Amino acid sequence: MIHRRDLLALAACGVGTGIIGARPVFAQERPFRILMLTFNGETEVERGFRDYLTDFGVRTEVIVRKVGRTQSDVAPVLSTLPEIAPDLIYTRGASMTLAVVGPYDAPNPADYVRDRPVVFALVAAPVQAKIVRSLERPGGNVTGAMHVVPVPVQLRAMQSYRPFKKVGALYSPTEQNAAAVVEQVREHLTAIGAELITRNFQTGPDGMPIADGVDVLVNELKAAGVDWIYLVPDTFGSTVLARISPPALAAGLPMFGATEMAVRQGGALVGLVSRYYAVGQLAGAKAMEILVARTPVRDIPVGTLKRFSLIININIAKKLGIYPPIEMLNYAEVVTS
Template structure:
């Protein structure tokens, strides 16, 4: 399933336009300094981001800071970046980004970055999480990209592969993007005629989720009649797939992944490629740094080109083969 990506200047991410940088624009220019707040080290998103800027001839000096899976480290990083005063601040993921820039209606200049322009990436639900009031404008000194395909086409892809009346979701209750997406899925379910059964990871005394019950929670969802498991872009869930995937497969409940990271754990995925998300984020950084456009004037976007991935190894194991019509537009057939 593909949708055509169109963008000003015909950037056509991943389709060749990136090979033509602006001639000599950067020669002799002092590099722009970009402080990057990463969540779990460098990913394909960062490769796409840096490759885009390099191919466009935009000289940059990247200074990475890694939260190492712990957003509570971000406030300290924010203070370091404020002292550094880079040209741009880059933030990866919803928890990092909220800790860095704050909710649009609850910004603390002492705690959050406000005076420096920012670009975020890999934020699943920027509006629903309270990061921005709308996709059209953040209304402040940030812009960015979302990496998640809207839930409705994902849910319709599931229905096409294997119709269902009960959808199971396992998520983390203190991840704002997960809570927002589950609410959206429930609303869509009312129109499409399915119910949502849900479980959340228990929280420990320090507020951090506990993954030790992952297999038990999947079993409970199956017992509640879940016919699919919807793997949300939930950061903590993605770290528990070693327990989730074998349990779901043994119980005969197929999984659907909303993000690239969990595609090998799902029977089917409809995703935005991380590398391409990084390229789109690089384009927005270029608009801020080179073109001098205020971040509030740059809309928040997601890609318009998606990859449908069918895990044929899992399909054979579960004896759940895709409809022939779906094979005609699937981008990748995994048979490992």
């Protein structure tokens, strides 16, 4: 059994920017203008981002644009940058961030935003996705906040709840973020003598993933003998959780979530997660370093939270008949959504 001190005893959010203490008042000639790009409206992540800046007395003018996650989706908005003239661009997720800044080794950098600071939130593997060159020194015009708990820690939590030999995963191989996490899971499972079995979402004529056949994929994982389905932090996958959960429940397969949404809304039994609001706060701290402290973006490390939450969906536990170990209830948050 993994214990609370091993799982949750990392220091509190501690955004670690060096800009901490009592709420200061900054001399600003005008509010900082932030272009906020989201694909499904504002969430707890964006609320945390806004609140962090407000709580530190930073005046902002936030211009929200709801866009898709591909370069062609964001191009119309980016064409208005000279008119909007933002001091900073906020993005959520790996796909959208790449659509804005491109991979750092893109052959045509002029196709992307390289002349303004960009702060991302909810990117699981920014180095593997080629958003930044390293976590410690991003090296370009983009930094931000990661949200996925280290894979080995997630797997220990999963094993503590219910031992496994085989773990299944559904993901979009075209999404660099998801593919990078899948490879980390595969590596760590192999190291402990377990197996990862994957299935890819189908794609439409445009090469983008679609939800068709999700129930078939879940049943294939069941037939392959998986003990868990690991819900990869996949941007598309997060939009079809309602299609994944019913066949998984019908097959008696518990799901482990890498994100807060997967447990609260997506039918996962349990997850070890970074809270979305805190991830937004951390992204806000990065924005503050850029806008207030005037730290060069290339020198601002990509951040990750130091405190995680173990969340158990007790309604899913009842439906599956798979209940948590008693000790786990001493430190887990139990939800009934």
